[in-house]
Amino acid sequence: MSQTQLYMIAAMSENRVIGLENRLPWHLPDEWKHFRKVTEGKAFLMGRKSFEAPDALHSAYRNVILSSQKPEKTEPDVEYAKDISGALALLSGENEVFVLGGATVFREMLPMAQRLYLTIVHTQVEGDAFFPEFDPNEWVLASSEFHDTDDEHAYAFSMNLYIRKAAG
Numbered sequence: 081m082s083q084t085q086l087y088m089i090a091a092m093s094e095n096r097v098i099g100l101e102n103r104l105p106w107h108l109p110d111e112w113k114h115f116r117k118v119t120e121g122k123a124f125l126m127g128r129k130s131f132e133a134p135d136a137l138h139s140a141y142r143n144v145i146l147s148s149q150k151p152e153k154t155e156p157d158v159e160y161a162k163d164i165s166g167a168l169a170l171l172s173g174e175n176e177v178f179v180l181g182g183a184t185v186f187r188e189m190l191p192m193a194q195r196l197y198l199t200i201v202h203t204q205v206e207g208d209a210f211f212p213e214f215d216p217n218e219w220v221l222a223s224s225e226f227h228d229t230d231d232e233h234a235y236a237f238s239m240n241l242y243i244r245k246a247a248g
């Protein structure tokens with residue numbers, strides 16, 4: 081039986097900030113393009129706050145939202161789960177699921193993730209949401225693509241892919 085692979089995707093500053101007042105603290109169009117390319121056609125799993133953020137990115141295919149409350153009306157491509165095991169049960173038919181955050185969901189689900197698509201934004205910013213610390217010994221940096229500053233990108237960034245080392 082195939083098991084769903086959980087991939088986290090996030091962008092964090094050098095001081096691990098991923099958000100400020102439920103928004104991203106930067107505007108990096110080519111990082112969004114990278115996100116779209118990597119996640120195209122895949123199901124997303126995210127926390128209710130990230131889903132409701134004004135700059136949230138949603139899957140055109142399928143979105144599963146973690147929340148203690150289920151709203152009365154939902155869109156056809158949006159499902160709600162009241163805990164992680166319920167979300168994983170809904171998504172059990174998917175080969176690959178992208179975990180989109182935010183901070184709470186990254187912290188809770190990091191031990192279950194097989195890949196981290198983690199962009200490092202080369203700056204220090206103020207924030208109130210952070211990507212969790214992870215042990216670099218448990219991961220292999222499989223690829224890294226650097227993007228410099230330009231007219232549309234105030235900060236340079238590196239699009240990194242970490243793959244969890246096999247156990248043992």
Ligand SMILES: NC(=O)c1ccc[n+]([C@@H]2O[C@H](COP(=O)([O-])OP(=O)(O)OC[C@H]3O[C@@H](n4cnc5c(N)ncnc54)[C@H](OP(=O)(O)O)[C@@H]3O)[C@@H](O)[C@H]2O)c1
Pocket residue numbers: 089090091092097098099100101102103104126127128129130131133146147148149161162163164180181182183184185186188209
């Ligand atoms: N830079 C990035 O890559 C990135 C990506 C995503 C988000 N962000 C940022 O992250 C911030 C939001 O993070 P956050 O930690 O405040 O919120 P969040 O993780 O997006 O959502 C938290 C909410 O999700 C629900 N939830 C989480 N775990 C649950 C569980 N195990 N069972 C049931 N429900 C659960 C709860 O909803 P209820 O309160 O409804 O019960 C909880 O209040 C924002 O600033 C956003 O911009 C950044």
